Amino acid sequence: MHRIHFILLITAFFCVKLQAQNKVRMHVSFEYGVQFPGSDLSDRFGTSFNLGSQFEIMLTESLWHAGIKGMFLFGNKVSEDVISNLRTTQGDVIGNDRSLADISFRERGYFAGLYVGKVFSFNEKQPHSGIKLSLGGGIMQHKIRVQDNRSTVNQITGEYAKGYDRLSNGPALYGFLGYQHLAANRRLNFLAGVDYMLGFTENKRAYNFNEQRHDDAARNDSLFGFRIGLVLPITYGVPPESIFY
Numbered sequence: 001m002h003r004i005h006f007i008l009l010i011t012a013f014f015c016v017k018l019q020a021q022n023k024v025r026m027h028v029s030f031e032y033g034v035q036f037p038g039s040d041l042s043d044r045f046g047t048s049f050n051l052g053s054q055f056e057i058m059l060t061e062s063l064w065h066a067g068i069k070g071m072f073l074f075g076n077k078v079s080e081d082v083i084s085n086l087r088t089t090q091g092d093v094i095g096n097d098r099s100l101a102d103i104s105f106r107e108r109g110y111f112a113g114l115y116v117g118k119v120f121s122f123n124e125k126q127p128h129s130g131i132k133l134s135l136g137g138g139i140m141q142h143k144i145r146v147q148d149n150r151s152t153v154n155q156i157t158g159e160y161a162k163g164y165d166r167l168s169n170g171p172a173l174y175g176f177l178g179y180q181h182l183a184a185n186r187r188l189n190f191l192a193g194v195d196y197m198l199g200f201t202e203n204k205r206a207y208n209f210n211e212q213r214h215d216d217a218a219r220n221d222s223l224f225g226f227r228i229g230l231v232l233p234i235t236y237g238v239p240p241e242s243i244f245y
Contacts, residue, residue: 025058025128025182026234029191035073035225039198044144044166045107046077048223052111060128063119069136069174070112073223078105078144082164085210086155095152103153106145111197113138113174128182132191134175140199140221141169163209168219170201182231189231197223 031052037045051074056067083103086093095101115136121127143165146156156164178193199221207214 023060025060025236026056027058027182027189027231028053028055028234029229029231031071031191031227031229033071033195033225033227035195035197035223038222038224039220041142041199041219041221041223044078044080045075045142046079048073048075048077048107050074050111050225050227052227052229058119058128063121063128063130064116065119065134066114066116067134068114069138071110073107073109073111073142075107076104078107080105080144080166082144082166082208082210083146083156085212086153093153095150096154097152099152101153102149103156104147104149106147107142108145109140109142111138111140111172111174111199113172115174115176117176119180126181126184128184129180131177132180132193133177136174138172138174139169140172140197140201141167142201142221143167160209162205163207165205166208166215167204168201168221169204170199170219172197172199172201172221176227178227180231182233186233186236189233190229191231192226192228194224194226196225197221 033050035048035050050071052069052071054067054069056065058065083093093101093103113136115134117132117134119130119132121130123129146161146164148156174197176193176195178191180191182189201219201221203215
């Protein structure tokens with residue numbers, strides 16, 4: 001723990017030092033994306049969406065950057081019927097009050113990680129704008145949310161829900177390629193491009209109730225998509241007299 005505090009202190013010191021020399025630009029972005037599943041994930045989910053944010057530090061001279069990002073994944077296209085054991089021969093689920101239950105499935109998940117990369121700028125008047133390439137890694141997690149819209153089925157509530165949700169997580173790789181615009185006049189800042197995630201996950205639940213077994217198979221879960229984001233500068237990293245108007 002002391003080593004971690006020491007590393008954070010040294011990192012903060014160099015960030016402050018570089019910023020004092022007008023060599024570091026810091027910003028936070030808020031992003032929205034749509035993603036298409038591949039590999040094992042396509043057998044479970046369909047098209048999904050995500051909301052994310054990232055904090056980034058960029059060296060203003062070399063345009064190398066590093067950051068931390070997080071994304072919340074969500075969707076309503078689920079291919080697996082994880083409650084097949086609760087259905088009648090007609091495909092219905094009977095609630096506690098003997099009426100037909102109203103149950104739907106949702107995709108829920110997240111990605112959190114670190115990344116590094118570089119911006120390739122081709123415009124002297126917009127020196128911090130250009131093609132952006134970022135590569136990194138982190139943790140991917142996803143599960144099936146079994147939603148009982150009438151709250152009438154005890155078998156899928158509380159601890160029992162864990163036998164149906166297919167909670168899976170593991171390490172993941174991440175990549176982004178797109179265009180980043182950081183205006184020299186500080187008025188318009190955004191990014192847009194494509195990204196890719198590949199997670200090496202496994203089921204974390206002890207037992208799948210409808211399959212009556214433990215699933216310990218290794219999974220390769222991939223997501224390819226498009227994202228746009230609004231970039232909000234924290235520090236600009238350049239002296240005022242060098243800004244182009």
